[in-house]
Amino acid sequence: MKYTRLTKEQFEELHQEFINFLATQSITADEWNDIKANKPEVAEQELDVFSDLVWLGVLSKVQYLEHISPQQIHLFKCNEKQMRLIALKIDKEEIDFTTKVGFQWLRDNLLSDDIEFFNANKPYSEDKHLDIFKMIQSGANITKGELFQYFEKLIGQ
Numbered sequence: 001m002k003y004t005r006l007t008k009e010q011f012e013e014l015h016q017e018f019i020n021f022l023a024t025q026s027i028t029a030d031e032w033n034d035i036k037a038n039k040p041e042v043a044e045q046e047l048d049v050f051s052d053l054v055w056l057g058v059l060s061k062v063q064y065l066e067h068i069s070p071q072q073i074h075l076f077k078c079n080e081k082q083m084r085l086i087a088l089k090i091d092k093e094e095i096d097f098t099t100k101v102g103f104q105w106l107r108d109n110l111l112s113d114d115i116e117f118f119n120a121n122k123p124y125s126e127d128k129h130l131d132i133f134k135m136i137q138s139g140a141n142i143t144k145g146e147l148f149q150y151f152e153k154l155i156g157q
Helices: 007-014 015-024 029-038 040-059 100-108 128-137 144-155
Strands: 065-071 073-076 080-090 115-123 140-144
Touching: 007 015, 007 040, 007 128, 015 040, 029 040, 040 128, 065 144, 073 128, 073 144, 080 144, 115 144
Parallel strands: none
Antiparallel strands: 065 073, 065 140, 073 080, 080 115
């Protein structure tokens, strides 16, 4: 398995897609019930293959990621060959970007000397999708990129 198995809730949401997936493998509902009852290891493999297909579909569409922690914001644009990073860092422990108050402080004090901006590019490893998946596993969220685009304009890049 390349990524991670979908949760029970995700499988329930994707019930129809899973049925279609089984159909592409010529597995009927009765055959699936038989596999689950008599060959659980085969059923597990099918769940894993389906999970990887779903993840690949999601990961191939990711354009932006963001990871916000109390004193840092990492914004990523997932280009074809490399990832672009815009990062903000503050050394004031009383400011927490993950709260409304902290984020409002950031908006009101963008030009403060307390905020450091970083800008970098990072090539992907041999597997772009796995790189993105690992970032999601470590806490990054898929976004539409509004925050990235805002800061991109702000820093003039």
